[in-house]
Amino acid sequence: MKNKIKVYRAMHDMTQEDLAKVIGVTRQTILAIEKGKYVPSLDLAFKIANHFKVTVEDVFQYTDVERTIDID
Numbered sequence: 003m004k005n006k007i008k009v010y011r012a013m014h015d016m017t018q019e020d021l022a023k024v025i026g027v028t029r030q031t032i033l034a035i036e037k038g039k040y041v042p043s044l045d046l047a048f049k050i051a052n053h054f055k056v057t058v059e060d061v062f063q064y065t066d067v068e069r070t071i072d073i074d
Contacts (some may be wrong), residue, residue, distance in 0.1 A: 004063045007036050010054045025049050 013023055013037075018032040024047065025032075034040035035050075042050070051058045 003041050004065055005035060006061055008051060010061060024053055
């Protein structure tokens with residue numbers, strides 16, 4: 003899942019630590035989400051989006067992994 007957390011943090015002059023404190027998670031969690039190593043819960047995604055006063059879809063973009071199926 004791609005996200006624009008880093009972009010929104012920059013727009014609001016926030017560090018990962020700043021956002022983590024506001025949302026109630028660790029800086030490592032914010033880092034992992036930004037790098038795509040951790041997919042946040044729906045609750046956490048809404049907290050992040052609400053903090054920036056945008057929709058969840060503005061912050062997170064679902065990317066479906068292409069799957070190929072061989073049909074004989």
